[in-house]
Amino acid sequence: MGYEAVIGVETHVELATRSKMFCGCPNGFGAEPNSSICPVCLGLPGALPVPNARAIEATVSLGLALGAEVAPHSVFHRKNYFYADLPKNYQISQFDLPLCRGGHLDVEAEGGTRRVGLTRIHLEEDTGKSTHLGASGRIRAAEAVLLDFNRSGVPLMEVVSEPDLRSPEEARAFAAELRAVILALGISEARLEEGQMRFDANVSVRPEGGSGLGTKVEIKNMNSLRSLQRALAFEAERQTGLLSAGGEVEQETRHWDEAAGCTRAGRSKEESSDYRYFPEPDLVPVALEAALLDRLREALPELPAQRRARYAALGLDAGAARLVAEGDGYGPLLDAAVAAGADPRQGANWLTGEVTAHLRRLGITLADAPLTGAHLGELHGLVAAGRLSATAAKEVLAGVLEGEGTPAEVAARRDLIQISDETVLEAAVAEVLAAHPAEVERLRAGEQRLIGFLVGKVMQVTGGKADPRRVSEAVRRAAG
Amino acid sequence: MSGDPADLTIAEAAAALRSGALSAADLLAAVRRRAGATEAQLHAYLTLDVEGAERAAEAADAALSRGEDPGPLAGIPLAIKDNMCTRGIETTSGSRLLAGYRPPYDATVVGRLRAAGAVIVGKTNLDEFAMGSSTENSAYGPTRNPWDPDRVPGGSSGGSAAAVAVGSALGALGSDTGGSIRQPAALCGIVGLKPTYGLVSRYGLVAFASSLDQIGPFARTVEDAATLFEAICGHDPSDATSYRGVPPVVRPTLEAGPEGLRVGVIAELAGEGNEPAVLAAFGRTLEALEVAGAEVREVSLPSIPYALDAYYLIAPAECSANLARFDGVRYGRRLPGDTVEQMMAATRRDGFGPEVTRRILLGTYALSAGYYEAFYGRAQQVRTLVIEDFARAYGRVDVLVCPTSPTTAFAIGERTEDPLAMYLADVCTIPSNLVGGPGISLPVGRDGAGLPIGFQVLAPPLGEAVLLRAARAVEVLAGFAARPALATSEAR
Amino acid sequence: MPVPIDIAKVARLARLALTPDEMEAYGAQLGAILEHAASLQALDIQGVPPTAHPLPMLNALRPDEVEETLEREEVLAQAPDRDGPYFRVPPFMEDE
Incomplete structure (x- = not known):
């Protein structure tokens, strides 16, 4: 039984x-x-x-x-x-x-x-x-x-x-x-x-x-x-x-x-x-x-269940919703980030991923960290504009958590901003194509895998600060 | 000045201090001489604060010499019952368990008296933890009655009453849970006031029964009692049961006299249970009141016969919890034990006297599983009946009166073997503790043996003004002026 | 009739190490007092509310503010036994 x-x-x-x-x-x-x-x-x-x-x-x-x-x-x-x-x-x-x-x-x-x-x-x-x-x-x-x-x-x-x-x-x-x-x-x-x-x-x-x-x-x-x-x-x-x-x-x-x-x-x-x-x-x-009693009732904050439901409605999966809703200070920070223009899922991913991991490395809590919702909004803007790669965004977060300043400041100081000036990018592409005429010929003959080779060369020339997606497009355009 | 300053009332002494006819130091010296001449026989004090009193007297003299008005109690030597905490000064509550205990803080009332410039002469004897009606239950030996040293001074505040009666203090504080101010005042021939529950802070009063305990003054006159009352009453945020309103104003009506005063004689307490001499003195006082223009009538309070039984369940129940803290862990005397449980049980068995042990056992039983409803719960319901009875009576009369004690001072040892007989000594005073209203005892005559007889006036809660007005009228009419033979500073 | 009392249990609850003679004496006295108190049992008080306080008061609270603490040495000076900054007592009998 x-x-x-x-x-x-x-x-x-x-x-x-x-x-x-x-x-x-x-x-x-x-x-x-x-x-x-x-x-x-x-x-x-x-x-x-x-x-x-x-x-x-x-x-x-x-x-x-x-x-x-x-x-x-x-x-x-x-x-x-x-x-x-x-x-x-x-x-x-x-x-x-x-x-x-x-x-x-x-x-x-x-x-x-x-x-x-x-x-x-x-x-x-x-x-x-x-x-x-x-x-x-x-x-x-x-x-x-x-x-x-x-x-x-x-x-x-x-x-x-x-x-x-x-x-x-x-x-x-x-x-x-x-x-x-x-x-x-x-x-x-x-x-x-x-x-x-x-x-x-x-x-x-x-x-x-x-x-x-x-x-x-x-x-x-x-x-x-x-x-x-x-x-x-x-x-x-x-x-x-x-x-x-x-x-x-x-x-x-x-x-x-x-x-x-x-x-x-x-x-x-x-x-x-x-x-x-x-x-x-x-x-x-x-x-x-x-x-x-009325005053106490009015002062009640959003409760964890309500908060989880709200985040689920914003598109977070159940696990992320719970993590953000219950992590000390995470909810308010995500709310502020969304208010500052961040994507809810992107913001939640940062918080539960890189931010949590880096706080653990630093041995501090979120409350002690200088990270604000405005920072996350700004970071989102940089990524969306193609000025930061996803990888660079994580490094920027680390810098912000270490007190180096706003995301823009950290990105500048750590030299992480991607080249977004089309003329600079096109000049680099032109330089690479001119230096590798044989490969350009073979590409034009249909050897598609050479795009990767040429993009790599452009990234080399730009010191890794170009957005590979846009480099790839530019190579295709120039070689096409 | 002529006469011994120890025989002055507080009002007289305050006037003499202000006029410069007397210094606080001389007044303290006179009171000390009186204590020196009487203490060997009386044993009113447990501890004298020699240095503290001298400092306070010096401070009062300095203030007076600067021409300041330091208030009506500045430089006045007062005694404090030893169940009120005095910082750094031994506070035993009459218990062996607290021998040598020096509290790290002052009771609120002690602080108020110090702030008023009073000179605290010392700590007075009491029945252990204020449980008793004769001061025979003190672990430090009994106090004796100043009118006849073979008799008790009443209790539990017997030391304070005896000190004021002989002049080893001009006034004193006592505590009253079931009559412990009024009954010893009656047996020692002085005035004793139990204020309305909540008017005087209990913070720093070693608790006996929290819902009944109230601190109040002893003095030789109603006016002096009023002065002391004014100094100690008022809200204290440290006592959650402290009254938050403005305390009654008593002085303007103190001399208003008996005319038109509606006086109710409590039928259940003013009859045959009293000794003939007590009844006779009580009757004479009523006649005088009536002649002087008071309306005197008899009032019946049918719940009164049950009040004593309710009290002897409620008070022990509360005391059984209040005294649980005396366990030998943090302060006081400790007996050894192999385990902490054994240490506590041995410490408590050794530290408490028989009366305290009896009440702790009684209260523990009354609260224990299966008996709560029948005893403690029922007693609290009876308390409601008593309160309702008194409220109805106060709808018809301004004050209620009865003898303070059915007997005059009884012989030392007479009742110690019979707890019930001892409990009956409080039959007239207990009801007002259950009700919470104020009560006062003042001397109105003496019996054939020359022992003083007390007259008790009761008023509704917060009715101190009419209470003291009635008491003052009785004081004038009774004209009690006798002093105990012991009240002398001559060497014996 | 005197009320029968399990005085040993009451003494244990009250943490009083009474001797058998003391228990017997106190038991008898308590019985007599409770017999007197039996008068209350005869009263018809059904529905009468109990009174815990003589004056009807409510909400005597204090604001959440820090006040002064005692000097540790002044307090520990009163302790029957101490060990540095601690009060010291014999071991506990029960494992709670």
Whole structure:
């Protein structure tokens, strides 16, 4: 019997605000340990939280972008559990009145589109970071734990999906699409390698085509798209194996071990999940005004799916459309290039080809490069006018990316402009024909392959700066 | 000047400082002498900030000598309950767990008092984390009642009340979660004001029950209490529950008198549950009010019998979370443990006294899976009923009155073995914490043993003006002028 | 009737290492307090909304602005144990 997986994903996203969720400490990565701390995020006696308005707006923006319902009345709750990196030993989170409910995200995977429902989007605070000291680096073997509270209190948005995903590949595609939406909104940098986006998932398996739900297992600790997919694949297979062998799946929380490539049973169930939620008495409810919601709705940018559809309509193939739509800064640059006269497909090819490759060589990102849409428009103009060859255009792009100036300037400096002056070109042709009378005779007698020989000679004479197509035409005319 | 400056009211001292009859340094010295003569017996203070107080007094004297008007609190020696953070000065909340803890910041109220030029004498004793009604739950030993050292000063702000009663401070700050300002004020024969919830910032107040805690002043007169209230109230952006409007203006109507004032006597709290002497003094005060032109009538608040039970679920629930941060990780006393979990559990077991442990357990239980609706959820619904009851009553009367405490000061050790009996000490004060409105206690008489009796006035939220007007009227009518025998700087 | 309580579970949730004697004593006291609180169970309060705050307030938010942080040394000076710029604690028991 075949089995299919039923998967729901919980995504935690650190929001890119200037300050933390409930205090004015800077929200940034890479500061000295315990340098971005204050009484509030350190849980000192007497400190009180005050929510960051921007973090709430960012969360609501995502909800609006995904068609969620924004709660008219939202409340923060205390989630009580003791953990050394949680300074107050409760996390300010949300419970039955989250900022957003519902909504959906369309995911393209395995040749089709799946609409994945969202349960909720809520806001909470991140914990501090613990470093386990000990020979093996494994927690059980640690001798002590060092705590850094810089991350404590960073705004953390949680997006909970319905169990609508049917394969590890779909789950990965969902996470990637969600990340693209978040990047388009500019509410998080969503850098996976820095833990700015982290995943938990619920997974169960059931006989293929079935409608019931199997016993679900929660998997925690997935920090990349790849580990999300791998963990789910491992877990789905583990559960399928259990069921196929006539066994049962135990409802539990398991942890993904990236190094070992497997999930492991976590702490026993006991009362670890008795979080004793109650309304955070240090805070008052959030009830966003209609005018603010309107303003946030109007400020929504074009979303990745819309952008991809637009580029597809401009003639880009699906792969290029996705690359340009989702590459950081690519979409706006292509739009500017098209506005400046560039051909959309040509522009996309440059961006996904030479530009991407050369940025990688230079070790910089598009945002740091001096390339503008106007440059691409200008470049297109040079190529269309026959003043640059396709090969030279790539070299010009490299020069622009290296900061040598506009395409015209780079082409001039690197001596890449093709001869476009007909009289110069014709003079060169005449010179070559005069120097090779025998070959001209044979050509005239019908030996067509000698055109190539003569064009080569003209290119030699012009130092390679003539457009071979036009040289070829000129040779035919002169010899004809 | 004649007399001991430690016996001056804040208003009198401020006038003397301004006229040059008294310097802030001399005033501080007098208060210090008073503390020196009384502390061995009273134990009102946990920490004295000797240097800081001297610097503040010098600064006030310098400002006065330059002819500046530094405001009504400049140079006035005040005491702060030890659950309010003072930068660099030990702040223990009466707990062993916080022995030696020096906060890196000042509570908002402390900052406001410093900015007003006040001289902060020191930090006063309290029931651990403000949980108690007798100040016997302090890890550092009890404070005693200045009228009878064998009795409790009330609590939890017993140290602040005792200090003001004997003159080792001219005024003080306390915190009131279920009566912790008003009840000790009553038992020590002084004025204690719990302002409207949200009028005084809680930032820097070591939290007990966040939705009930409120900081307020102790003083020897209603006018002084008003002065302190004016200095500490007002919006604080660091406290999300801080009231954002303009605080009530109290001074213009302070002396408006009782005429035409509609006074409601809370039937459920002004009857047989009180000691006869308490009832007698309460009755005399009502008669005086009526004679002076107030309209006195009885008002029934049927939800009151449930208020105490609701309070003893809501407050422990909030405290169980608020006190979770005391885990030995970042500050305070730590006990060793092989794992961090063991370290935390051992630290907390050792650091918290029995009353705090009891309330943490009670609150944890009331919030735990399967019991939330029956206990915490239900208590919050009862809170709604109490609020509605009071709102209806305030539709008919301007203020509500009842005794502050059903008894006068009880003996040390009398109730420590019976938590429920101790909880009943707060029966008259708890309802206004649930409602959020202001309340004040002031002395109106003494019982046969010479112990003071408190009279409580309550007003609707933001009703401080009418509250203080009524209290001032009662103060004038009662003419309470007695001072405890302990209020002397003579060597004993 | 006093309310029966799984005091060991409550103590674990509250991270309090109580002795068996303490558990028994606290269990009995809590039972008595909760018995008193049982008066609430008799009240007909169906449909009454809960009150979490005495004053009805909304949207007490702060603008997204950076404010001053604490001096690390002043904070770490209060730590029971430290290791350079870090707070130090014993190892975690559970692998979460």
